[in-house]
Amino acid sequence: MVDVVKPEEMIKIDPTPPSTNWMDVPPDFSPGKFPYPSQAKSLEAVGFPNAREWSPADEDWKLPENWQQIIHEGFKERLDKYRSLKVFMDSCVRCGACADKCHFFIGTGDPKNMPVLRAELLRSIYRNDFTTIGKMLGKFAGARKLTPAVIKEWFSYFYQCTECRRCSVFCPYGIDTAEITMMARELLHLLGLSIHWIMDPVSNCNRTGNHLGIQPQNFKEIIEFFCEDIEEITGVTLNPSFNRKGAEVLFITPSGDAFADPGTYSFMGYLMLFEHIGLDYTLSTYASEGGNFGLFTSSEMMKRLNAKMYREAERLGVKWILGGECGHMWRVINQYMGTMNGPANFLEAPVSPITGTKFENARDTKMVHIAEFTADLIKNNKLNLDPSRNDHLKVTYHDSCNPARGMGMLDEPRFVLENVCNNFHDMPESTIRENTFCCGSGSGLNTEEIMDLRLRGGLPRANAVKYVHEKHGVNMLSCVCAIDRAVLPPLMDYWVPGVDVCGLHELVGNALVMEGEIEREMDLRMEDLPGKEGDSDE
Amino acid sequence: MNLNLLFSLAAILVLGCVGYFVPNAGLQMFFGVILPYIAVLTFLCGVIWRVMKWAKSPVPFRIPTTCGQQQSLPWIKQNKIDNPSTTTGVIIRMFFEIFLFRSLFRNTKAEIKDGDKISYEWEIFLWVGALAFHYSFLTVLVRHLRFFFEDTLLKEKLFFVGIIETLDGFFQIGLPIVLISGFVLLAAVLFLLSRRVLNPQVKYISLAADYFPLLLIAGIAATGLWMRYIERVDVTAIKQITLGIVSFNWTSIDVMKSVSGTFYLHLFFICTLLIYFPFSKLMHAAGVFLSPTRNLANNSRMVRHINPWNPEVKVHSYESYENDFREKMIEAGLPVDKES
Ligand code: SF4
Ligand code: SF4
Numbered sequence: 001m002v003d004v005v006k007p008e009e010m011i012k013i014d015p016t017p018p019s020t021n022w023m024d025v026p027p028d029f030s031p032g033k034f035p036y037p038s039q040a041k042s043l044e045a046v047g048f049p050n051a052r053e054w055s056p057a058d059e060d061w062k063l064p065e066n067w068q069q070i071i072h073e074g075f076k077e078r079l080d081k082y083r084s085l086k087v088f089m090d091s092c093v094r095c096g097a098c099a100d101k102c103h104f105f106i107g108t109g110d111p112k113n114m115p116v117l118r119a120e121l122l123r124s125i126y127r128n129d130f131t132t133i134g135k136m137l138g139k140f141a142g143a144r145k146l147t148p149a150v151i152k153e154w155f156s157y158f159y160q161c162t163e164c165r166r167c168s169v170f171c172p173y174g175i176d177t178a179e180i181t182m183m184a185r186e187l188l189h190l191l192g193l194s195i196h197w198i199m200d201p202v203s204n205c206n207r208t209g210n211h212l213g214i215q216p217q218n219f220k221e222i223i224e225f226f227c228e229d230i231e232e233i234t235g236v237t238l239n240p241s242f243n244r245k246g247a248e249v250l251f252i253t254p255s256g257d258a259f260a261d262p263g264t265y266s267f268m269g270y271l272m273l274f275e276h277i278g279l280d281y282t283l284s285t286y287a288s289e290g291g292n293f294g295l296f297t298s299s300e301m302m303k304r305l306n307a308k309m310y311r312e313a314e315r316l317g318v319k320w321i322l323g324g325e326c327g328h329m330w331r332v333i334n335q336y337m338g339t340m341n342g343p344a345n346f347l348e349a350p351v352s353p354i355t356g357t358k359f360e361n362a363r364d365t366k367m368v369h370i371a372e373f374t375a376d377l378i379k380n381n382k383l384n385l386d387p388s389r390n391d392h393l394k395v396t397y398h399d400s401c402n403p404a405r406g407m408g409m410l411d412e413p414r415f416v417l418e419n420v421c422n423n424f425h426d427m428p429e430s431t432i433r434e435n436t437f438c439c440g441s442g443s444g445l446n447t448e449e450i451m452d453l454r455l456r457g458g459l460p461r462a463n464a465v466k467y468v469h470e471k472h473g474v475n476m477l478s479c480v481c482a483i484d485r486a487v488l489p490p491l492m493d494y495w496v497p498g499v500d501v502c503g504l505h506e507l508v509g510n511a512l513v514m515e516g517e518i519e520r521e522m523d524l525r526m527e528d529l530p531g532k533e534g535d536s537d538e
Numbered sequence: 539m540n541l542n543l544l545f546s547l548a549a550i551l552v553l554g555c556v557g558y559f560v561p562n563a564g565l566q567m568f569f570g571v572i573l574p575y576i577a578v579l580t581f582l583c584g585v586i587w588r589v590m591k592w593a594k595s596p597v598p599f600r601i602p603t604t605c606g607q608q609q610s611l612p613w614i615k616q617n618k619i620d621n622p623s624t625t626t627g628v629i630i631r632m633f634f635e636i637f638l639f640r641s642l643f644r645n646t647k648a649e650i651k652d653g654d655k656i657s658y659e660w661e662i663f664l665w666v667g668a669l670a671f672h673y674s675f676l677t678v679l680v681r682h683l684r685f686f687f688e689d690t691l692l693k694e695k696l697f698f699v700g701i702i703e704t705l706d707g708f709f710q711i712g713l714p715i716v717l718i719s720g721f722v723l724l725a726a727v728l729f730l731l732s733r734r735v736l737n738p739q740v741k742y743i744s745l746a747a748d749y750f751p752l753l754l755i756a757g758i759a760a761t762g763l764w765m766r767y768i769e770r771v772d773v774t775a776i777k778q779i780t781l782g783i784v785s786f787n788w789t790s791i792d793v794m795k796s797v798s799g800t801f802y803l804h805l806f807f808i809c810t811l812l813i814y815f816p817f818s819k820l821m822h823a824a825g826v827f828l829s830p831t832r833n834l835a836n837n838s839r840m841v842r843h844i845n846p847w848n849p850e851v852k853v854h855s856y857e858s859y860e861n862d863f864r865e866k867m868i869e870a871g872l873p874v875d876k877e878s
Contacts, residue, residue, distance in 0.1 A: 011654050017742035047852070081847055083595040084830045090588070091825030094748050096733075096740040097641075097664060100648040106656065111742050120743065133747075133817050140545050142745040168603040172635070172642040172668070173822055174831035176603060206854045207862070216863050217870035243873050285872065286859050299598075300851050307853040315856055335601055338842045361609050361623070365839040376611055406601075408608030408621040408836060415614070430646055430658035434605040434620070460648075463656045 004452050007495055011459070015100075015109040022117060023124070023144055027156035029056050035159055035447050038199030043192060045203035046301065050192030056155060061148065067191055068146055072129055074190045079130065084179050089126045091173045092116060098167035098177070103438050104160050107456030112157050115167035115177035121153055122184050155193055158184040160453060162442035163296070163328075164401035169434055181443075186298045194297065198444035201293040205305050209288045210255035216242075216285035222258045223283065226268045233526065235518035238275045240283060243316065247282035248353060250313050253324025253370075254290040254482035257503070263485040265524040266325060266503030269512075273374065273505065276514045277354045277382060281322065287312035290329040291482060295336075296444040303340040306332055309367075310341050320350035321367040325503050327400035327442065327481035330369060334407040338365040355380040369403075371412040371480055371504060378419045384513040389520060390421035392530045393476040395507070396468050397426065398461065398488065399436035400481035410434075413480055413504050420511035425472040431464035441487035454487065455494050462495035469496050477501045543735065546749035550757060557806030558799045566794040569802050570779055577809035584816025589824050598845040600838040603831040609840075623837040635832055639668055664733070671726035675755075677706055677719035678762070685780040714766060724759040727752055751820055754811050761804040771798050 004010075018025060034056040043051035050064045064070065079086050099114040100106060111117055120142065127134030127143035134143030144150070161181040168176035188194065201211035208215055214222070220242055227238040241247065253270065257263035274281055287308040294301035313321050323333060338344075347366040350359040357376045359368045377383050397417055403409040410433045417424050431437050440457025468474040477488055477499050488501040510523050523529055561569035606617025618627045619634065634640035647661040683699045684692060692699055707715040731752045734744045765771040775797050782788040814820070827833065860867065860874055867874050 008654075011650065013650065015739065017738055022742065080595055081598060083592055083597045083828065084601065086592050086595050087825050087828050087830070090592070091819070091822040091829070093819050093822050094740070094743045094745065095642075095664065095668075096737065096743060097645050099739050099743075101646075106648050111739065114739060114743065116743050131817075137746075140542065140746040142747060165603055168831055169605050170641055170644055170646075172639055173826045174603055174635075174641065174829040176601070176831045179601065179831075207859075209859060215866060216872055217866045220870050220872060245873070285867075286856050300849055303849070304851045304853050307851065308856075311853065311856060333839070334836075335838055336599055338838055339599055339845050340848065342842050357611065359611075360840065361837075362839045364842050367839070372610055375614070379611070379613060405603055405605070408604035408606060408617070409610070410607045411614050412610060428658075460656055463654075467655075 004455060004494075010452075010456060013107065013109040013456075015105070015111075017111040022111060022120075023139070025112075026149065027112075027153050029152070029156070031057070032449060032452050034156065035195040035197055035445065035450050038194045038196040042196065042199035042203040043194065046206050046304075048189060048192065048194070048199075048297075050190070052192055054192075056152070061151070061193070063148060063151065063191055067151070070190050071125075071146060071151075071187055074187050075126065075129065078183050078186065079126075082179075082183070084176070085183050087173075088119070088175045088180060089123055092119060092123070092175055093173075094120075095172065098171050098175070101167050101170045102161075102177075103164070103166070103440055103460045104162075104453075104457045107440070107459040108160075108453070110160075112153075113160055115161075115171075115175075118157050118161055119175070119177050119180045121150070121157055122180055125150060151188070151191065151193070154184050155188055158188065159195060159445065160457075162401070162438045162440065162445055162457065164438035164442060165405040166401070166435070166438065169405060182295075182299075185296060189297050195444065195447070197447035198293050198296045201291075201444075202297060202301060202305070205289050205291075205293065209284075209286045209308065210258075211289055211291060211293060212255050212259050214255060214258065214288065219255075219258065219283075219285045219288050223267075223271070226264065226271060229524075229526065230268055230272055233520065233522050233524065234272070234514055236272075236275065236514050236516055238271055240271055240274075241281075242283050242285055244282040245316050247316060248280040248319050249282075249322050250287070250309075250316060250318040250320075251281045251283055251322045251324065252287055252290045252309060254326040254329060255288055256291065256482035256486055257324065258288075260486060262489070262500070262502050262506065262525070263482050265506035265509065266485070268524050269503065269505030269507070269509030270324060270370065272509045272512055272514060273383075276512055277377065280353065282316060282318070284312045284316065290324050290326045292329060292332045293444055295328055295332055299336075299340075302332060302336065306337055307341045309337070310344050310347075313344070314346045319348045320362075321347070322350075322370060322373060323367050324370050325480035325482065325505065327402040327483060329402075330409070331402035331406035333365060333367050337367065352376055354382050369409060369412070371409060371416060374505070374508060375412040375415045378416060385420055385511045386513050387420050387422050387511050389510045389523070389529060390507055391423070393421060393507075394423040394425065394472055394474045395421050395476045395478050396465060396474045397424070397432070398439070398465075398477055398479040398481075398484060399432055400479055400484055401436060401438050401442060403480060404434055404436045408434075409480075413478075416504055416508065417478065420507045423472075425468050425474055427464040427468050431460065437461040437464065439481075439484050439487050439491065441491075442483055446483055446487045451490070455491060458487070458491040459495065461488075462491050465492065465499055466496045469499055475499055478504055478507060480504050540735070540741070542744060542746040543749050545746045546753050549746075549750060550753045553754075553806065553810055554757065554803060557803040557810075561802035561806075562799055566802070567788075567791065569806060570794050571783060571788055573809050574783055574805065577812040581812040581815055584813075585821070585824060588816050588821055589828070592825070592828050596846045597830050597834070598847065599830075600834045600836075600843040601830050602834045602836045604836050608836060622835050623840065624835060628833060628835050632827070632833055636826055639665055642668055663729075667726055667729045667733075670722050671730060674719045674722035674726060677702060678723055678759075681706065681717065681719065685777055686784045688781070714770075716767075720759060720763050720766070724756060724763065727756045727759060731756065747819060751811070751814065751818065754807055754814070758804060758807045758811065761800055761807065765798070765800050765804065769798060769800055771801055772796065776801055
């Protein structure tokens, strides 16, 4: 890994564009400036074309012989398939309203990280290949020829976009650069150009059922291990089931939470909650991944991975599916799943067996978000909560991009937070809800080698946390996304030391007074609860 | 050197010379009658063609950008406009977007202050400028209907033209009465142009195709103002020409020769704009209606959206998964479908 400069240095950002026309500025492929390419075997495992070993740092990217034709035809195919792409290619007026809305532009000052210019990288080729004016006037009409340098530029900048959609909120025509990035990444994948941090999870997920490649027996072990911890903390014994036919609900959450702290504590929170309310649920090892890195490669790959959810639900004969905390997972479920893999007529419209609430908003896709589910439980007084157990925490909440701008789940998690902890402070308005800032590492960019870029991209988020940290003493950043839980801790350590990161259901688990539990002396992290430590000695 | 700006300026100058001098060389008929027909036809056909081209591509996924609380549990207040789940909501959202530039209204300016604090200040000027530009343009257009209809018709049926004109001349300064819309239009264009020249980021992204229409519209506004307030052109003669065009009953060549060159310049710029429109970014005017991030309801979990090309894909089945891991599963006590 490359050394990262100090925060005081990094924040000196100069957004002045260079005097050279952007078409003549080459991308930077020095170490630390690009994510590592994927290995040929990950691409081959899922049947992606033109798999080979290559590196962005090389001069020669070993593009397939007919690469220009592949791009041209791939582009045309997508223009014919997606009205969004066509309209977005034609409608931008370059007003610049989106420019400083992107966290990567704010954090790097690089003009090609202005969403409008990012889109122009693709648009310039569109004009050249598909419009008369572009063909006639060339550069003056903003058109340029497709060269290997363009492909390199695409690779660089479409992997500096986290598909967060913040730019789309501010664009007067709703132009969504995330959509353009998706298309560009699809095109790059046609040339066998992809990054390891996306392709490895994709091929793992395809075979083992989850991004991390956890095999069934290990998945079960991990969960059993959580149960042991829970028993130690609460005295309550849990017996979750796996791949059990006839359960009422199938629960699916990102595998990251089975694997790494602090996501694990949220997983424990889920298990405790389900035990407490007596939910008839099962976990699946085959569909053991809520996330879907396929979304970051192509819509077909996304569909392939997502299909497992319904298939498993059908095989197990459950009534509906409950989904855990994850960002892009919910973009997929909310905006793509029913279309791609529905109709799920073998399932029933979700009804909470505890409160009887019918989840109208999920009646077709038949999948409910855990925050919706828990909010309903709390509203109906089905949970016995002691928020004072979270009193040592001053909590703020990070709206993950996808649940915010691809779904609009804003108040459910806040309602839960207000009930499970006593100190909650929102960050400033322009940095939350639909205006939320990305963690800087979404859409498969959460890889170590580009830490510098991630810290820069995460700057606007971190800066808003710093504001509430200084103003209200906030020391816990909660979120509903597994990627966030993996990437926000290093972001906080760098920009706002002293702020920790947790999932929503970790706080629920802490506050939950379970039936038959012993007096809690530890939180889910097995750290002493303030005021409770050593009580027994007195 | 701002080559893109220079290129556009040069293009406008050349066009301006053509529009001012060439008609006088006995080509009044072409510039005063034939070209306007060509321009209007190109505009109409071009716009329809472009919209059809967009419409031909399907919308495979329902991808609204949600800018507020979703429809969820009944006691959670939904933001029915910024995150609509019904057609009514979508219509209201689109209304705000199209008529009030709702998204542009949100504009903020990000800045790092005191060395380490990022502030996001509300930046309203672009919205004001854009709104002033579009609405003054619209007002000017409506006022120009006066040139295309008989006076009696204007009095009896199209009285809104008169009303608009009265409102427009509200301040009643001087004679002829100053109609503010023309000045607002010119000022707004110059403001938008100045942004492109002065704001380093906007300058960096600007193409010739961004300067050109602004300069062209500035030219149209300037020539119009010039004719009305300075040159005081012969309005009756001009109306004869314009009425002749719409009624396909063209005026005599003598009348056409009698009007000033500025009129032909004005008309030529307008024709250029009409012809240019369908092939340029000016199509955003139609694009905004078709933007899938704005014109769809966020209800894909409630009502299934159909993708006409939904592909058949190869899914790694549970069976192959179990085949892969059966022994390990049995050993771990996980249920399996087939024992061996
Ligand atoms: S806000 Fe929209 S129209 Fe304006 S520059 Fe950005 S993408 Fe283009
Ligand atoms: S989607 Fe997000 S990361 Fe991508 S360009 Fe827009 S604001 Fe930037």
